[in-house]
Amino acid sequence: MTIYNAIVGEFYDEVLFDVLGPTERDIEFLHYVRDAERENADVLPKTGDVVKIAKVGKPYMINVLKSLERKGLVSSEKLDNAF
Numbered sequence: 823m824t825i826y827n828a829i830v831g832e833f834y835d836e837v838l839f840d841v842l843g844p845t846e847r848d849i850e851f852l853h854y855v856r857d858a859e860r861e862n863a864d865v866l867p868k869t870g871d872v873v874k875i876a877k878v879g880k881p882y883m884i885n886v887l888k889s890l891e892r893k894g895l896v897s898s899e900k901l902d903n904a905f
Contacts, residue, residue, distance in 0.1 A: 852896075869884060
């Protein structure tokens with residue numbers, strides 16, 4: 823099992839890209855979401871937290887997050903599935 827973990831750890835982005843079908847942009851923004859999660863370990867990150875890290879406009883970030891949600895990589899807590 824340690825060999826598997828080493829390979830997946832080294833090629834994590836490639837494994838995600840091949841298996842789930844996300845684009846390179848999706849993977850880049852997943853990293854931003856994970857960074858926002860690490861900064862606020864007590865609560866789930868909000869869209870504004872990810873925007874600060876990614877340094878992009880909020881409308882663009884919302885579009886990316888909606889795309890990630892459709893692929894099942896992130897989820898929204900809001901009832902209307904809006905970020």
